[in-house]
Amino acid sequence: MKNKIARFIHRLIRIKNKITQPFSIGVRAIVLDQGNRVLLVKHTYTNLWYLPGGGVHKKEPLLPSLSRELQEEVGLTVQGKPTLLGTYSNFYEGKSDYISIFVVKSFKIRENKSLEIERYKFFNLDELPEDISRGSKYRIQEYLGQKDIDYIW
Secondary structure (H helix, E strand, C coil), rough: HHHHHHHHHHHHHHHHHHHHCCCEEEEEEEEEEEEEEEEEEEEECCCCCCCEEEECCCCCCCCHHHHHHHHHHEEHHHHHHEEEEEEECCHHHHEEEEEEEEEEECECCCCHHHEEEEEEEEEECCCCCCCCCHHHHHHHHHHHCCCCCECCC
C-alpha cells in the first residue's frame, strides 16, 4: 500500500512539473566500496535502481547537499573529499534539472531506514542490474571510460 501511494504522489509531481516547468539542482554519487562495487538505491515510488542522491536545497552548497542526501537515504557518511565526474542537463519530465555527479570512495555506512528508499545494494561494476535507470547506467559507463561524457542526462 505504501508503495502505491508513493507512486501515485510521484505521478502527480510529474504532471505538476510538465505544467510549471521547474528549475532544480541535484547531486548524485557513484559510491564505490573497497571491492570496487557501486552502490545503487531503489526508491519506493519506482521499480528502477538509481545512483543515490537528491535535490540541493536553496543556498546549500553541493558537497554538503551530497553528504546530507547520502546520510538520509542510506546512512552513509562521506569521508574525505569526493571528486566531481561532471554536471549534467536533464530536461526530462518538463523540468530544467542540473545534476552534479560525484565519485565517493571513502565512507562509513550504517543501517538506515528511509521512507523514500525501499532498499540499497552494492553491485559489481560488470554485473549491474537489468532494471537500472538509463541515466545511472550511463554515468557509471562514463566513469569507467566506456562512454564519452556528454553532459546530457
